[in-house]
Amino acid sequence: MTANTSPIAVVTGATGGMGTDIVRDLARTHRVIAIGRNEQALAALSAIPSVETRQIDLQKTARFAEIGAGIDRIDVLVHAAAIGDHVSVENATEEVWLDALTTNVVAPALLTRALLPQLRAAEGTVVFIGSGAGTKPVPGSAVYTASKHALRALADVLRIDEEQHRIRVVTLAPGQTDTPMLRRGASGNHYTPERYIQPSTVAETVRTIVELPADAHITDIALRPRQEIARL
Known part of the structure; x- marks a missing residue:
């Protein structure tokens, strides 16, 4: 890939609801x-000329060195990769x-540590896909909430360092956001996709971050549905 002069992006969770749209948008x-786990979804992405796919389980951290x-x-x-089942402490x-x-x-x-030399060389941008659960408690979802709080703390310290x-x-x-993960956690007839953010909107927001002029720095973006679901 080094012969091409186009900027390079690495996207995890590329076969998930948001990740696929982020890959497709950035590939322009x-x-x-x-990077993803679903072989069929990766094959579809590999048909895009500017996309190179890697089938990697992110829990196999020893493989991270090969990415860069x-x-x-x-x-x-x-x-963009995440798992998010609603599970309580109990x-x-x-x-x-x-x-x-x-x-x-x-x-x-x-993965960020493994790619720091290349990110520093490019004065690059690291985007952590967080969640509203990263700033407030979500009843019955201690595991996911704790992980997203930790992810935001990781981003805040990395920014300073x-x-x-x-x-x-x-x-x-x-x-x-209307993703398979949200659908799995929804209860029957209460799922109304038209009320939710579309993954393509998340991808467009990532592009806004990436294309920000070099003299500025967005640190946190809360992207909410047009009508707050909790108030409906």
Whole structure:
């Protein structure tokens, strides 16, 4: 990929609801390394000329070094991968806690560390896809809420630590978005997709972040449905 002069973006969760749209949108202007687990979805993305796919389980952190191999710079890193079942403290096993924290917090931290040399070389932008659960408690969802609080803290400290290298670090926190993960957690007839944010809107917001002029830095974006679901 080094022969091409287009900016390079790395997107995790590329086969998820938001990640797929983010990959497709960034591919219009970037060479995108799309990381996901679903083989069929990755195959569809690989049909886009500017997309290179990698089938990687983010819990296999030893593979992170290969993502940046042979690449001198990375302009954009989007952490869109997440798992988010609603589990309370009472019901969460140790395995549930470790799976969620590894995927939602540890993997983004270690992947960012693995790609820091390339991000610094590009004065790049790191986007953490957070959640409204990263700023307030969600009843019955201790595991997911704790992981998203931790992810926002990770982003805030990374921003300070990498300021000298001019890396921009952004937490983009969408509200309820029409994704398979949200549908799985919905209860029957109460799911109304037209009320929710579309994944393409999240992708457009990522583009706004990426295309921000070099003299400015967005740190946090709360992207909410036009009508707040909690008030309906």
